[in-house]
Amino acid sequence: MPGRIQSIERAAALLRLLSGAPQGLSLGEISRTSGLPKGTALGILRTLQHVGFVEQATETGHYRLGGGLLSLGSRYLDGNELRTRALNWADSLASLSGESVRIGTLHEHQVLVVHHVFRPDSSRQTLDVGSLLPLHATSLGQILLAFDPIASTPDLPAFTRHTITSPDTLAERTEAIREAGWAWEADELVEGEMSVSAPIQDRRGITVGAIGVRGAVERLRGDDDGPDREKVSYVRDAARAISRELGATPF
Secondary structure (H helix, E strand, O other): OOOOOHHHHHHHHHHHHHHOOOOOEOHHHHHHHHOOOHHHHHHHHHHHHHOOOEEEOOOOOOEEEOHHHHHHHHHHHHHOOHHHHHHHHHHHHHHHHOOEEEEEEEEOOEEEEEEEEOOOOOOOOOOOOOOEEEOOOOHHHHHHHHHOOOOOOOOOOOOOOOOOOOHHHHHHHHHHHHHHOOEEEEOOOOOOEEEEEEEEEOOOOOEEEEEEEEEEHHHHEOOOOOEOHHHHHHHHHHHHHHHHHOOOOOO
16 A cells, blocks of 8 residues: 655645634645644645635735635536535625625535625735635624534634634624614724624525625624614625525515
8 A cells, every 4th residue: 555645734734724713824834733834735735726726915925825725626516506506795895895805615524615796896805715714803703603503713813903812702792682683793803894794595594605795894784883774784695695595585
């Protein structure tokens, strides 16, 4: 029986490492965490970057998962119908809200972004499909914590000074979300950004994902401290429409 191929094992290890760092990691951080010499890690990263599985941020030089991984996961994503049923509604939501749209589902205590529509303007943006986001620091994740009975998060790391790190505070937040039927957060994952999300249900009435918009706080904030109510209605309408596509009733 042939032995294992070390270079493939190392590449897989780096992909797993990056999957837990939606903001990306520096070469030094990757080298220290993986235990690989910088030169070895850099060679693997450059190869993964060449095939589209890893990308490097121009501003910071950090590495993160690339959109090319979508081609490997598309069979799974299409199989659960979520992405294929949501495509048109996600495009429409981006047009109505003027913001980027993400659809996420639960994956090992995190949010897996299965679809991402860019903000409809000429700004430079990065595809987030395949990224893993924290449940407690995103409105997509907080929706899943509130409505998906198997969703849980064992750790509550701080990403900003506004991130919820108390289990009791998170429990209060998710209870409020269940009552409202939608979620929002500001500055909890990234300073200066706000997101609004709503749950997507299937024909069994089970929450199988969430859809939401994300953008600058000054664009999404309403007259009070919360999000603009018109954009909230756009998100909730899109979630209901996708749920109908998946057979949920009544909507």
